[in-house]
Amino acid sequence: MIVIGLTGGIATGKSTTAAMMVARGIPVHDADAAVHVLMAPGGAAIGPVTQMFGDGMLTTGGAIDRQRLGAAIFSDPAQRRALEAIIHPLVAEDRDMFLARHRQAGSQLVILDIPLLFETGGEALCDFVILCSASEEIQRRRALQRDGMTATKFESILESQMPLASKRAMADAEIDTGQGLESAAAALDAILDGPVRELQERAG
Numbered sequence: 001m002i003v004i005g006l007t008g009g010i011a012t013g014k015s016t017t018a019a020m021m022v023a024r025g026i027p028v029h030d031a032d033a034a035v036h037v038l039m040a041p042g043g044a045a046i047g048p049v050t051q052m053f054g055d056g057m058l059t060t061g062g063a064i065d066r067q068r069l070g071a072a073i074f075s076d077p078a079q080r081r082a083l084e085a086i087i088h089p090l091v092a093e094d095r096d097m098f099l100a101r102h103r104q105a106g107s108q109l110v111i112l113d114i115p116l117l118f119e120t121g122g123e124a125l126c127d128f129v130i131l132c133s134a135s136e137e138i139q140r141r142r143a144l145q146r147d148g149m150t151a152t153k154f155e156s157i158l159e160s161q162m163p164l165a166s167k168r169a170m171a172d173a174e175i176d177t178g179q180g181l182e183s184a185a186a187a188l189d190a191i192l193d194g195p196v197r198e199l200q201e202r203a204g
Contacts, residue, residue, distance in 0.1 A: 005111075017132050133167075134178035
């Protein structure tokens with residue numbers, strides 16, 4: 001089974017690219033979606049997060065208030081590292097179960113959609129890594145259209161992520177999503193039909 005890592009920076013079109021892969025019938029493990037489940041009512045992260053940050057981080061429905069938690073950690077690197085120490089192992093466990101399930105099912109190709117792929121060493125699990133990119137101007141414009149996003153928060157998130165230039169040097173292929181959906185789809189197909197297909201053929 002070939003494992004493809006999909007990564008990028010904030011607002012670089014990674015989720016849209018992942019959706020294109022799902023539309024092509026490729027199984028995708030979405031790290032962000034896994035975090036949402038972990039922080040939903042009854043999720044495995046509820047206990048350790050409230051123990052670390054207090055019950056004030058809960059909504060009335062019993063979920064973690066992600067906006068409130070985000071506001072607390074993005075201005076405090078130590079708090080952010082404490083949260084990552086809780087969340088990353090839980091997401092990794094979910095990812096490993098996904099990989100095991102698809103290996104057992106005989107899947108030929110799967111995608112690991114991980115925003116902090118290189119930051120967390122996740123590339124070691126991958127046979128090939130695709131980077132989604134966009135200019136900082138486009139990133140900023142897209143990000144500031146999101147609910148709860150501010151210019152200050154955007155800059156804080158950028159600072160917490162590895163620069164795209166560094167990710168570019170480590171990735172095997174790149175999709176510039178700033179050129180529009182048709183261009184991004186064509187670039188994805190070229191990658192899947194080219195180097196990824198070659199990997200599959202070599203793997204037998």
